[in-house]
Amino acid sequence: MSRILVVDDEANICVLYSEELADEGYEVVTASNTSEAIEKLQEGQFDLTVLDIKLKNESGIDLLQKLVKERHDMPVILCSAFSCYKDDFSAWLADGYVVKSGDLSELKQEIARVLAKKAQKAKTGL
Amino acid sequence: MDWECCWDREVISMGDCPNIREGDEDLLASQRRRILEKCCDCPNFKRDLIRFRDSGHPLSPVFSLVHEEYRRQKTQIQSLVSFLDNKTLEVRFLHELGSVLQSSVDLEEVLSVALTAITAGKGFGMNRAFLFMTDKERGHLQGYLAIGPRNYEEASQTWNEIASNDLDLQTLAQNFRKNKLSAERAKFHDILERLSVPLSRTDHILVKALDGKHPVLIEDAFHHPEIEPEFARLLGVDTFLLMPLISRNRRVGVIIADNCITHRRITEEDMRSLETFTFPVAFAIERAALYDRLQVELNRVTEASNKLKEQQELIVRMEKMALVGRITSSIAHSIRNPLMIIGGFARSMLKNTPESDPKRDFIESIVGEARQLEGVLDEILNYSDSLYPTRDFWDANYLVESAIRDTAEAQRARGCVCGFEAGHDLPPAWIDFKQVAYCLRTILQSDIDGTVEQGVISIGTSLEGDVIVIRIEDRSRCVSQDELDTMLTPFSSTQDLGGGLGLALCKTMLDKQGIPLNAESLPEGGLLYTIILPTRKEEQP
Numbered sequence: 001m002s003r004i005l006v007v008d009d010e011a012n013i014c015v016l017y018s019e020e021l022a023d024e025g026y027e028v029v030t031a032s033n034t035s036e037a038i039e040k041l042q043e044g045q046f047d048l049t050v051l052d053i054k055l056k057n058e059s060g061i062d063l064l065q066k067l068v069k070e071r072h073d074m075p076v077i078l079c080s081a082f083s084c085y086k087d088d089f090s091a092w093l094a095d096g097y098v099v100k101s102g103d104l105s106e107l108k109q110e111i112a113r114v115l116a117k118k119a120q121k122a123k124t125g126l
Numbered sequence: 127m128d129w130e131c132c133w134d135r136e137v138i139s140m141g142d143c144p145n146i147r148e149g150d151e152d153l154l155a156s157q158r159r160r161i162l163e164k165c166c167d168c169p170n171f172k173r174d175l176i177r178f179r180d181s182g183h184p185l186s187p188v189f190s191l192v193h194e195e196y197r198r199q200k201t202q203i204q205s206l207v208s209f210l211d212n213k214t215l216e217v218r219f220l221h222e223l224g225s226v227l228q229s230s231v232d233l234e235e236v237l238s239v240a241l242t243a244i245t246a247g248k249g250f251g252m253n254r255a256f257l258f259m260t261d262k263e264r265g266h267l268q269g270y271l272a273i274g275p276r277n278y279e280e281a282s283q284t285w286n287e288i289a290s291n292d293l294d295l296q297t298l299a300q301n302f303r304k305n306k307l308s309a310e311r312a313k314f315h316d317i318l319e320r321l322s323v324p325l326s327r328t329d330h331i332l333v334k335a336l337d338g339k340h341p342v343l344i345e346d347a348f349h350h351p352e353i354e355p356e357f358a359r360l361l362g363v364d365t366f367l368l369m370p371l372i373s374r375n376r377r378v379g380v381i382i383a384d385n386c387i388t389h390r391r392i393t394e395e396d397m398r399s400l401e402t403f404t405f406p407v408a409f410a411i412e413r414a415a416l417y418d419r420l421q422v423e424l425n426r427v428t429e430a431s432n433k434l435k436e437q438q439e440l441i442v443r444m445e446k447m448a449l450v451g452r453i454t455s456s457i458a459h460s461i462r463n464p465l466m467i468i469g470g471f472a473r474s475m476l477k478n479t480p481e482s483d484p485k486r487d488f489i490e491s492i493v494g495e496a497r498q499l500e501g502v503l504d505e506i507l508n509y510s511d512s513l514y515p516t517r518d519f520w521d522a523n524y525l526v527e528s529a530i531r532d533t534a535e536a537q538r539a540r541g542c543v544c545g546f547e548a549g550h551d552l553p554p555a556w557i558d559f560k561q562v563a564y565c566l567r568t569i570l571q572s573d574i575d576g577t578v579e580q581g582v583i584s585i586g587t588s589l590e591g592d593v594i595v596i597r598i599e600d601r602s603r604c605v606s607q608d609e610l611d612t613m614l615t616p617f618s619s620t621q622d623l624g625g626g627l628g629l630a631l632c633k634t635m636l637d638k639q640g641i642p643l644n645a646e647s648l649p650e651g652g653l654l655y656t657i658i659l660p661t662r663k664e665e666q667p
Contacts, residue, residue, distance in 0.1 A: 102497065
């Protein structure tokens with residue numbers, strides 16, 4: 001079972017993601033800010049992180065840069081209310097980008113795609 | 127003694143004196159004036175004097191002496207009067223010239239006046255004049271303008287014209303500027319072009335005259351030791367006058383004047399008159415040239431000021447737009463999260479609600495409304511993005527292919543197909559890819575929503591002139607032109623057509639990039655969208 005860390009400052013979104021992704025067969029852990037996220041990442045192993053860009057007074061992009069540097073084997077999907085970040089160079093470090101929507105199909109598809117790619121990479125070493 | 131002349135009679139009649147003609151009637155009764163003005167030069171009086179001398183009267187030699195002296199003095203006075211008359215005319219002319227030159231800051235007008243004054247009969251009456259101007263940037267003395275006839279026929283025609291019109295200097299100069307300036311420039315172009323002397327050539331006669339600051343009369347130019355043969359040959363005349371134009375110690379230029387047609391001798395007096403004339407001319411030329419430069423600088427400053435103003439307005443506009451963008455984004459963010467929570471939980475609930483549950487309809491409504499609100503939010507955010515188009519060169523075929531790919535799911539769901547005929551060898555289009563891709567997607571989505579099942583949407587790209595035309599055609603859909611126009615108008619009700627705000631927003635976004643979007647209801651049924659993409663940067667607004 002793949003473990004996913006969801007980082008979002010909205011408690012209800014964390015609940016929604018947890019339930020919906022659990023239904024898809026993932027184990028979901030949530031964090032509401034960057035320090036909590038780092039703490040959770042240190043506590044256990046994760047296959048993927050779903051990261052919100054706006055975290056109250058913090059920036060998800062900063063955490064993304066840290067994760068890419070320190071946990072480059074763990075893919076990150078950015079999830080944001082803003083589509084404009086798609087064009088932001090710093091956002092291109094992420095493995096995927098999804099605009100937040102009540103319809104979680106796109107997010108689920110993106111998670112499946114990124115995890116499949118990770119698995120493929122682990123298998124082939126490419 | 128009987129005298130032949132009438133000097134001894136107080137009153138005479140017409141015909142008594144051969145020197146009194148019509149108009150001199152007042153002399154008939156004025157003996158004194160008649161003697162002074164007429165008798166002294168009268169042959170009858172001379173004969174009377176001889177008879178008087180022959181009479182042996184002791185006063186007769188004295189009388190003859192007085193008469194002779196009187197006539198000499200009279201001639202001298204007449205000569206002085208004539209000289210003074212000429213000087214008066216000259217002063218009047220210089221005054222007129224000075225007034226005209228002082229009142230003008232237009233270089234061409236000043237030059238027209240100056241050269242007309244040199245060559246006009248009412249002026250200095252020279253046949254021809256060349257003006258050389260110093261080009262400080264190039265360090266040259268360059269032939270600039272010339273005036274005068276090139277042969278006798280032309281001279282005769284011009285002088286007849288001037289004589290018949292009897293115009294003052296200012297009018298002559300105005301006529302010259304209006305009717306002849308360009309022609310004179312063209313006429314002497316070959317000579318003026320070749321008359322260019324570096325100011326560093328201090329041995330050249332033109333530079334010498336300029337440095338010497340005094341007029342120089344050149345005679346026998348073809349054999350003159352200081353005149354280059356080529357220079358003399360170009361002027362084609364052996365006597366000419368060089369007049370330097372100096373204004374406050376600054377070297378403005380040189381005027382060459384000659385009498386190439388009449389060959390009238392250039393006198394010392396001509397030189398002195400022309401020297402007096404060159405001071406106001408040099409000053410006026412320099413002032414006009416400075417005024418010209420001032421105008422150029424003024425235009426530059428005005429242009430820079432306008433540009434600055436535009437930039438300031440742009441900054442203010444951009445700040446306003448950025449503020450609008452930030453507000454829109456902030457609102458959108460505040461709305462999107464709760465909206466996705468509502469929609470997300472509603473979907474979750476829907477998944478776990480049995481088909482038979484009466485609450486299912488309500489939950490489905492919540493899901494539908496939330497989806498619709500998310501769509502509106504996307505449009506608002508896209509509009510916010512459209513405030514800042516970022517253009518670059520993009521492949522138009524790739525653009526269309528991505529739009530088709532992005533709507534693949536909707537095509538499958540609707541059971542329709544998008545056929546694409548890509549144009550060959552298309553140049554790149556100068557567009558904001560993201561915005562145009564969004565517009566294409568929206569148009570396709572709108573068409574997919576409205577088309578019949580199994581419908582075919584044909585898309586093609588082609589190069590027409592220097593623009594790329596994208597055509598999206600759906601033959602299976604019937605929409606009237608009015609309805610299409612409504613779909614492209616913001617805030618019009620388009621619910622029945624299923625287009626939402628999308629198409630109107632697309633038109634606005636494309637308009638901002640100067641890209642026309644046309645929607646046409648085809649007479650034979652169906653509808654056609656045309657998007658014209660520029661391929662050159664300068665076509666943008």
